[in-house]
Amino acid sequence: MSKAHHRKKHPEAVRQQLLEVAARLSLEKGPSSVTLDAVSQAAGVSKGGLLHHFPNKLSLLDGLFDDLTEKFDRVLAERMRDDPEPRGRFTRAYVAIWFLPAGMADGERWKVLTVALISEPHLRERWRQWLDRQLAENVGTDSAIDTMLVRYAVDGLWLADLLGAPVMDEPTRAAMLERLLTLSRA
Amino acid sequence: MSKAHHRKKHPEAVRQQLLEVAARLSLEKGPSSVTLDAVSQAAGVSKGGLLHHFPNKLSLLDGLFDDLTEKFDRVLAERMRDDPEPRGRFTRAYVAIWFLPAGMADGERWKVLTVALISEPHLRERWRQWLDRQLAENVGTDSAIDTMLVRYAVDGLWLADLLGAPVMDEPTRAAMLERLLTLSRA
DNA sequence: GACAAGAAACCGTCCAGACGGTATGTTTAT
């Protein structure tokens, strides 16, 4: 009879912990390392415990997706709220997320989303819906060629970062940021 | 006793077929579906046959990586050879690969590379070396902020395409291409 | 506030199938 069985119950904390562990594992050791065994063990819960929160693996991945997009939405909305200029507002928020990560772990989080999206074709459909909604909400202010280009570039930076490409030096990085912001207002 | 055992032997063709099947599987059903059983069966070879060409799974993935980067290099070099303007030449070749896929299947191929890179942390190191070499060879002509930005944007387009984002309409696509080419000369 | 009773939050065990890989046989090419 283990200690964990007798400890105080904090279901929401455990759930969150499971999602976080799954995210970290996926990023550090590749998506194939996200197994029920590995996740539950790293989270300090039994596999049965994990399957209580997420009845199967798919729902764990779905849960991760929900969690990530939710947080992403919040950060985006917050950035947009503080931007007085309507034109390219959404795109600038998008840029800011990459260049000025708010929370420590935030920068890493969005990477996980990308990894999950690529390795789990099932999530792509949900991703498309999310994207469609975002673009529909910001059509008019963020559909110029240059603003689209900026968003694509951010995605590219994302990918490079994810693949561990050599980091840009600070002046280059600053110049890149400035250039992106300029183009977002075009 | 199967037919395959008795058929004419074309080792190089079989090897190529195995790589191609692995690529297609990874793209269509996600990297987790790339198993020795699935690949060998879809290629019309026994698992033993597959393991004759690639002694273990890692070497299969490595083989895939080699095959893809090799072809990628060739296409890049060809495009660059036909471009008289030195400034941004490498970047324009990079753009062309996405906008003007030469062979039918080529467009798909580079996607596979990205998927493999993300799902197999082991390949990232090899990718970094490839990237470093490319950048070193083209430093001076392709290191302006705007040209870098163009390459990142192409990566972003890549990613969007990979995730099955809604396709751009033709005028937008053309405008995007023109804009990217312009920026590559800056 | 006490207390039964059900619900929620876990744990431990077990299993069927998939997976990577080995060992060995058989056919074909040189």
Add this chain to the structure above:
DNA sequence: ATAAACATACCGTCTGGACGGTTTCTTGTC
């Protein structure tokens, strides 16, 4: 004859998941 190019038959491990039990929390009732 020898080696390369396959096929077949297994094996040990891992993985997702089912299942039944145990402990804690919550809720209604008095």
